[in-house]
Amino acid sequence: MIFSELYSAYYNAIAEILTCLIKGEKDEATLRQAVQRHAFSDSVLTVLPSLKSQKWQLVHSDMTTPVRNIPTMPLTDLQRRWLKAVSLDPRVRLFDMDFSSLSDVEPLFTPEDYVVYDAYRDGDPYTDEQYIRNFRTILSAIKEHSTVKFETVNRSGRNISLVMLPKHLEYSQKDDKFRVICAGHRFSNTLNLARIISCRKCYSVKEYFSCEHKRETRTLTLRITDKRNALERTMLHFAHFEKQAERIDDIHYNLHLTYDKEDETELVIRVLGFGPLIEVTSPQSFRNLIIERLEKQKSCGLA
């Protein structure tokens, strides 16, 4: 059963509170932090009062607990079955995991039971040994805050060498690609992992890499005409952006969204995909990008 109190935020918060009490940490601030870490903003109004009032009989009035061992729970069958499904995914080789103890577990699903039908075909080579080595080196460098010397291929196909401080990895399911987001380089902060020929940790003055690359964002307003289910399709398609929608009348809606400047071309073609059912109303610069493409199309002589 996926919706069960066994996985609840409250049970996790209680487990941490009991752990604190077993260790003799009884101060209110520590216990409140345990609730805030695991549960929700209103939970402090329930969890500690329910324990203190002996509604949940796990804490005595002197803030001791009859529980003697740090609370733990074995993995459920559902968790084991999901982990078994993880073990069947080709991308699992990127990580250091040992699934041998799950040999007798039935997977919740296998790669044959589902298909991501519109992911791009030129995804990263997850079974390539050099790619796996590069992935692990970068992940380890991120953990250790270590700089890395990359030998990579740039956009024009030239081999280049760079020293950067990797901050995190970013994965896109649509592109089926990992990117390394780095700090400290003047021109670029993103490297496609599949383009990295080799890399190794190196030791540089980290202060040089202290500047975080800031995402440059822009806003866009689309006017949706809700015909042919366009409203739902648009809202789902752009769901991953920070956005706000408003109704204008029975069939027209405005959608304001914030996007990264570096993804502007991608967004132009995504907007084009909706045809006349969504119109860019602002900014004019984005509208001009659509107009430019339509003018070129008009010159193609499509009858």
Added chain:
Amino acid sequence: MSAYSELIKNFEKIRAYMRDFYVYGFKSRGEYNTKSSRSYDDERRRMESWLGDHMSFVRSKDGKNMFISIDSRVISHNPLYRAWKTKSFTDRDVTLHFILFDILHTPDIALTLSELLTEIDTYLADFDEPLALDESTVRKKLKEYTAEGIIIAEKQGRSVAYRRAGDTFCVKDTDAIHYFSEVLPCGVIGSYILDKQPEHPDRLYFKHHYITSALDSDVLCTLFDAIRRRCFVTLNSFTRYSSDSSVLKLVPLKIYISAQSGRQHLLAYDTRLKYIKAFRIDSLSDVQIEDTCQEYGELRAKLDSLSEHMWGVNCNKSERLSRVDFTVRIDPDEDYIVRRLYREKRIGTVEKLDESHYRFYADVYDTSELIPWIRTFICRITQLSFSDRTTENLFKKDIEAMYKLYSVGGEQS
């Protein structure tokens, strides 16, 4: 009238609200007219408590419109998973849970029901008004935990002894669990595993990340179980536009997931219509696993054969194919467009016609599924021919409508 609690008993009620708040976000309180106002207020308050900063509101002429706004590129963990961690429980449930696992704190300890009851009494003895945890309550909980696989029941002569299941799996790499919890189906289960691990910094982020499917995890999980067991299912199928729902008996065959919209479909054999069709998973509920389907292998092979001509999720009843054919102009310095064609062509074929023209063609069950993709090549389409003439005419009419919309070539809307 029961008091408000941020925990819930039934997920189905909040599922629709969360979807509306996240995907649409322009409805006012008065428009949620299928439920009472109090119900709306309680659900909104819960979401505010669970999702905190991700909840926003605007004032419109219809009142205050609440919505969930999340830039999924800057968050590392799907915040909608929090909704799955809100199951309500009784005072007895929680008390018994922690006492039971404290008594059975290693897999070496095996106790009978009566031995457990004696132990439990010693835990409760010092409370002012000890809870009554009788034999039936404890037996029921042990049975429930045995079904979940966290307690093992073993015959010892004429009685049964209970011990905790052994934890042989070691989560060595939390980054792996984190990654798969965001990219694999039913990722909320991975999130449950992460919750039990020590805190760790986030090293993985996600782009083009559709998080809405989290709300359908229960339905999806049961469907996967049925697929693995090759069983029929009965389920409720409903539409967003009306309160109508119908009970269907299906053979679930495969889950189709879109990385470009986050939509998930079940491809299943409909026993009443007697053909394979797609069902949106966010429109399904109450999935019940039924008997084994003897023809499962044949039906799955049938779907595999149909998939050779499916651009998206549609395979029509008559299995009649339509030809989609178009040509694009690509300048010599536009190699990236050629790469786009090859990586995005799916079941289609790409041919180089000359130095600056490439042709795409495919035989598909549903031409309309390709239209949004073909439109992304607007600015370079030089030839287009569909055997489905109605769709071809609509495509061309739409381009004309776009010229008018943007006043291109002197055309005015």
